[in-house]
Amino acid sequence: MTIDTSPATEAATAPAPAGASAAATAIAGASAAVPHPTARIGDRPVELVVLDMAGTTVRDDGLVERAFALAAERAGFAPEGEERERALDYVRETMGQSKIAVFRVLTGDEELAQRANAEFEGAYAELVGELGVSAIDGALETVRLLRASGVAVALTTGFAPSTRDALLDALGWHDLADVALAPAEAGRGRPHPDLPLTALLRTGAGSVGSMVVVGDTQSDIGSGLAAGAGLVVGVLTGTHDRAELEAAGAHAVIDSVADLPALLGLDEA
Numbered sequence: 001m002t003i004d005t006s007p008a009t010e011a012a013t014a015p016a017p018a019g020a021s022a023a024a025t026a027i028a029g030a031s032a033a034v035p036h037p038t039a040r041i042g043d044r045p046v047e048l049v050v051l052d053m054a055g056t057t058v059r060d061d062g063l064v065e066r067a068f069a070l071a072a073e074r075a076g077f078a079p080e081g082e083e084r085e086r087a088l089d090y091v092r093e094t095m096g097q098s099k100i101a102v103f104r105v106l107t108g109d110e111e112l113a114q115r116a117n118a119e120f121e122g123a124y125a126e127l128v129g130e131l132g133v134s135a136i137d138g139a140l141e142t143v144r145l146l147r148a149s150g151v152a153v154a155l156t157t158g159f160a161p162s163t164r165d166a167l168l169d170a171l172g173w174h175d176l177a178d179v180a181l182a183p184a185e186a187g188r189g190r191p192h193p194d195l196p197l198t199a200l201l202r203t204g205a206g207s208v209g210s211m212v213v214v215g216d217t218q219s220d221i222g223s224g225l226a227a228g229a230g231l232v233v234g235v236l237t238g239t240h241d242r243a244e245l246e247a248a249g250a251h252a253v254i255d256s257v258a259d260l261p262a263l264l265g266l267d268e269a
């Protein structure tokens, strides 16, 4: 994927009337002549926001867990009864991590893990095709507002690149963010810092302190902290609850990614 560094100039419109909020102006795609507020972490301008996909910007609705169950059956390591419950608990606990890494632990066998991972990717794409997939309310607007404010945006996932692309296709999001990264393109998945750090390198952001990392799982939080992000934010639209995200060290927990602009001061005129 290429990095689009062109300014958001689509649908340039006349300057908004006095009194219109800066946020509304930005969402309307106003021209560069209209000054946008600056996203900030305290006094520091934000240069890059790294957003997780499933559970943070994309509705999950249990699709990942269902795909895991299908993959386990198809790959032939389907545990039953209590063992199955324990496996699903582990899947939930490690949500956000690289899927192949999770299968390695669950199967203890590289070949079986690879087969299960391939089955998982297939099952997830099938479920997305069958049931559809939709954005978290306000996610699209948040990304557009951030980019209109001069902030680079990266989408990150624990899926394989092909599944990431299937999601972006289904959502029509191929050009939404500056970059969209899967673990295979970054090195290690979460909770390692590779995804946010690769996003920083790819977008040319100046420092980890000017980076914000946002996710719905403890692995997202761990990844953001390990990368030294200036702000690590948990959201409550996915897998883990407030207590779990705070226990992982989130600097802030918000209801949804739709509340991110306000957290960064972008709702101020």
Ligand SMILES: [Mg+2]
Binding pocket: 052, 053, 054, 055, 056, 095, 096, 215, 216, 217, 238
């Ligand atoms: Mg997630």
